[in-house]
Amino acid sequence: xxxxxxxxLKLAVYWGAACGGCCVSVLDVHEKLFDVVAAADLVFWPIxxxxxxxxxxxxxDGHIDVTLFNGSxxxxxxxxxxxxxxxxxxxxxxxxxxxxxxxxxxxGNFSSRKEIFNRVYHDTETTVNPERIExxxxxxxxxxxxxxxxxxxxxxxxxQVVDVDYYLPGCPPQTERLxxxxxxxxxGAELPPTGSVIGALEKSQCDECERKKTDNKLxxxxxxxxxxxxxxxxxxxEQGVICMGPATRGGCGYRCINGNAPCKGCYGPPAxxxxxxxxxxxxxxxxxxxxxxxxxxxxxxxxVDPAGTFxxxxxxxxxxxxxxxxxxxx
Amino acid sequence: MSNIRIGVYVCWCxxxxxxxxxxxxVAEAVGNMDDVVISKDYKYMCSDPGQELIIKDIxxxxxxxxxxxxxxxxxxxxxxxxxxENAGLNAYLFQMANIREQVSWVxxxxxxxxxxxxxxxxxxxxxxxxxxxxxxxxxxxNPATLIIGGGIAGMSAALEIARADKQVILLEKEKELGGxxxxxxxxxxxxxxxxxFIEPMKDDVLHHPRISVLTEANLNELHxxxxxxxxxxxxxxxxxxxxxxxxxxxxxxxxxxxAPMENYGYGKLPNVITSLELEKMLxxxxxxxxxxKLPEKVAIIHCVGSxxxxxxxxxxxxxxxxxxxxxxxxxDMLPNSQVYQLYADMRAMxxxxxELYTATSRKNVMFLMYDQEDGLPYIRxxxxxxxxxxxxxxNEKLSGxxxxxxxxxxxxxxxxxxxxxxxxxxxxxxxxxxxxxxxIEKHPKLDPVATTTDGVYVSGSCQSxxxxxxxxxxxxxxxxxxxxTINYGSVEVEVTTAHVNEDICCGCQTCxxxxxxxxxxxxxxxxxxxxxxxxxxxxxxxxxxxPTGAISSRHFTEKQxxxxxxxxxxxxxxx
Numbered sequence: 001x002x003x004x005x006x007x008x009l010k011l012a013v014y015w016g017a018a019c020g021g022c023c024v025s026v027l028d029v030h031e032k033l034f035d036v037v038a039a040a041d042l043v044f045w046p047i048x049x050x051x052x053x054x055x056x057x058x059x060x061d062g063h064i065d066v067t068l069f070n071g072s073x074x075x076x077x078x079x080x081x082x083x084x085x086x087x088x089x090x091x092x093x094x095x096x097x098x099x100x101x102x103x104x105x106x107x108g109n110f111s112s113r114k115e116i117f118n119r120v121y122h123d124t125e126t127t128v129n130p131e132r133i134e135x136x137x138x139x140x141x142x143x144x145x146x147x148x149x150x151x152x153x154x155x156x157x158x159x160q161v162v163d164v165d166y167y168l169p170g171c172p173p174q175t176e177r178l179x180x181x182x183x184x185x186x187x188g189a190e191l192p193p194t195g196s197v198i199g200a201l202e203k204s205q206c207d208e209c210e211r212k213k214t215d216n217k218l219x220x221x222x223x224x225x226x227x228x229x230x231x232x233x234x235x236x237x238e239q240g241v242i243c244m245g246p247a248t249r250g251g252c253g254y255r256c257i258n259g260n261a262p263c264k265g266c267y268g269p270p271a272x273x274x275x276x277x278x279x280x281x282x283x284x285x286x287x288x289x290x291x292x293x294x295x296x297x298x299x300x301x302x303x304v305d306p307a308g309t310f311x312x313x314x315x316x317x318x319x320x321x322x323x324x325x326x327x328x329x330x
Numbered sequence: 331m332s333n334i335r336i337g338v339y340v341c342w343c344x345x346x347x348x349x350x351x352x353x354x355x356v357a358e359a360v361g362n363m364d365d366v367v368i369s370k371d372y373k374y375m376c377s378d379p380g381q382e383l384i385i386k387d388i389x390x391x392x393x394x395x396x397x398x399x400x401x402x403x404x405x406x407x408x409x410x411x412x413x414x415e416n417a418g419l420n421a422y423l424f425q426m427a428n429i430r431e432q433v434s435w436v437x438x439x440x441x442x443x444x445x446x447x448x449x450x451x452x453x454x455x456x457x458x459x460x461x462x463x464x465x466x467x468x469x470x471x472n473p474a475t476l477i478i479g480g481g482i483a484g485m486s487a488a489l490e491i492a493r494a495d496k497q498v499i500l501l502e503k504e505k506e507l508g509g510x511x512x513x514x515x516x517x518x519x520x521x522x523x524x525x526x527f528i529e530p531m532k533d534d535v536l537h538h539p540r541i542s543v544l545t546e547a548n549l550n551e552l553h554x555x556x557x558x559x560x561x562x563x564x565x566x567x568x569x570x571x572x573x574x575x576x577x578x579x580x581x582x583x584x585x586x587x588x589a590p591m592e593n594y595g596y597g598k599l600p601n602v603i604t605s606l607e608l609e610k611m612l613x614x615x616x617x618x619x620x621x622x623k624l625p626e627k628v629a630i631i632h633c634v635g636s637x638x639x640x641x642x643x644x645x646x647x648x649x650x651x652x653x654x655x656x657x658x659x660x661x662d663m664l665p666n667s668q669v670y671q672l673y674a675d676m677r678a679m680x681x682x683x684x685e686l687y688t689a690t691s692r693k694n695v696m697f698l699m700y701d702q703e704d705g706l707p708y709i710r711x712x713x714x715x716x717x718x719x720x721x722x723x724x725n726e727k728l729s730g731x732x733x734x735x736x737x738x739x740x741x742x743x744x745x746x747x748x749x750x751x752x753x754x755x756x757x758x759x760x761x762x763x764x765x766x767x768x769x770i771e772k773h774p775k776l777d778p779v780a781t782t783t784d785g786v787y788v789s790g791s792c793q794s795x796x797x798x799x800x801x802x803x804x805x806x807x808x809x810x811x812x813x814x815t816i817n818y819g820s821v822e823v824e825v826t827t828a829h830v831n832e833d834i835c836c837g838c839q840t841c842x843x844x845x846x847x848x849x850x851x852x853x854x855x856x857x858x859x860x861x862x863x864x865x866x867x868x869x870x871x872x873x874x875x876x877p878t879g880a881i882s883s884r885h886f887t888e889k890q891x892x893x894x895x896x897x898x899x900x901x902x903x904x905x
Contacts, residue, residue, distance in 0.1 A: 003828040044473045121702040202833055202834060203833070203834060203835070203836045203876045203878075204834070204838075204877070205836070206836035206837060206839065207836040207857070208800075208836045208880075209646060213837065213838055213839055215839040215840075215842035215843045215852060216840060216843070217838075217840055217843070218843075235460050237838075245836040245838075246836060246840065246877035246878055247879075249877060250836075269878075269879065270818075270834045270878050270879055270880070271834065271877055271879070272834055272878075272879035272880065272882065272888075273877070273879025274879075274888070276877075279876070279877045279878070279879060280845070282874045282875065282877075283840050283874075283875050283876065283877035285874075285875075286840060286843075286871070286874070286875040287840065297660075319892070
């Protein structure tokens, strides 16, 4: 069979609770899009194509070869589409930090739905809502019943609601990695075992990072990046700045560090560290340069927003998963 | 289907566990868990029939994992591991759930205690599923031994080892051998001149072909591990590199300095001397006051710096008997003198000691008791009209009166304290100090000569204040331990060590500094950290410090620990 007659792959891209950046990263293939469409038909991509949910529902099971699902599962619509696309897809890829580990929306797990609604619909300084109106899942009007998806109390990762074949991490994933993965699928290269992280390295950022590293990681005071005069050469941790690099897979080309900003952790942990936030906190604990309880407490207090620092992208996937005390309030 | 086959055994421990925990209910509750093939309760699991039960079941039911829910693993983990080995199963495919110390002994509500026991056993079952067989490893032993300290303990150990025709390197930081006994005139309770045995012993040590004595020598650095140490030894301007397989630390003690205790006026009042200064007088054969006159009244004050919340809380153990020895020696040399013993408690344990006390109390010795909590004796200069130099004011406990004790010479029984270099030496050889700066032994009862660093032993007063015979006993015990390992030729090393997955390690070096055993090094060429598994004690510090998850501790993997926690939480999670 000639190249041209080879059946094209059916490709879908979908977003759950996401910012849109992942979809844009797909667009960022630029002129390589031609290679993509030469090899694949885009059968569903809400950001770019007008294909309705009902069109997807009409597809036979396993119709789509590859779906890149970005975004976390925040509401019943995300959940429904995750299940639907799982049924319709041969290879379901959790694309980007949000579907991989929960991502930025996952930080919502530090609050309950009630707290979020209170903040958004009542308490923000610019809100005027004297009737205390909140979204309702069902609302009757003369024309019939209107509905909205249910806003869940928990943010979930894609693999917490359906089986996932591969994870392509990043916030967003590096487009080059996507093209590599896509081309591997197109050319029928041998795929890694199901459940693997693809488009990233086995080792963490430090392996690629060229900053000088020693065992002298002793921290007397935590600093934010603007509080140091970075020499551009020394490991951020050795300058007192929290860098998630050691607990984060390489593969992005250590772009943030290259731009003189510490790694935030969007590529997720290496294979053997399921909870990078806990791992990093534990590591940081050994770096604090004091044996005096009061001093240690003072040093730790210097970490601004520890939850958001260590669990910026990974809270729903972490062992702690969410703030426990809020479950009852739901 | 899983190929994991778990046997669970719930021990009654007679009534120890069974009276507070419904052991039958525990065995039933866990019996239907995944992979559990059999679940039984039995009166004494650690007994021979109990162990036989496990062995029989392993064979009959093809068990490949075993959980025993009984006492603390510190007591019987080894017992049951052995049972597994006897049944042909790797010893590490075993997990213990402690439902005695952690449950039956500490709870009063049988229903709640049973619930907790079930949770702990579920945790153990969940954990054991992930256990992996670990192989024991051995390393060869260099037959030479380094002994640090040439006092009575160090010399005794050196001779013991050398007489077995094994090489000894004996380090002494002073110019000559002998340690503190050089300053002691006679022993208690038998009044043997110390020189009668110390001198011939020094001679033996110095001339033994298998002992190299290095005086004015210090250990600068130590590398390696049990069986294969390398020491950097400073002697004068030279630094020698010496190889050996085991180490005995017998670095001795330091006498307490009473100068900071204002009530005794030591260093300010004439004729207030320490026990060591009296020894010097006894050695010269003359006990005299500062003005060369013979003292008529000699007071001996006990517990100087010892058993005090302000100085040292511990008892120096030898001073009471030494003080009785002095009473006799003073009376021998000055038969008309009056001796006063100001004691806090008379501690006369040990062979012949109570007898010495009885004999001494029949002589011209007045025993006066004081209570450390009720004010220490206070010494002041006597007035010109008094028939003595000094007056000691003391709250005499037995009479309940505050009295004055006249004295021409006051002897302060100073206690022993740890050597000022103990901390540094401890860091060099990898042994820790207990709260009072003496070296801490591996186990206070079961292993009082070894330390937590394999191949490093302690003897004599560097471990705690000791008399001569106890020092020698401990030294010979250490020597025997070392000779046993030399004789075997190799030693077993820890298998539950940490190891680095080099495919994941990114070379951040967070782990290097945290290792208390110096077992991790960064390999610059490969840009990874590596664990020397012979040095590693499996403490897990590096594992928790590793941000990449590259380091894991064998037998304490994340999977094992998290599964155990999940098991314990199972009931909570179900609700």
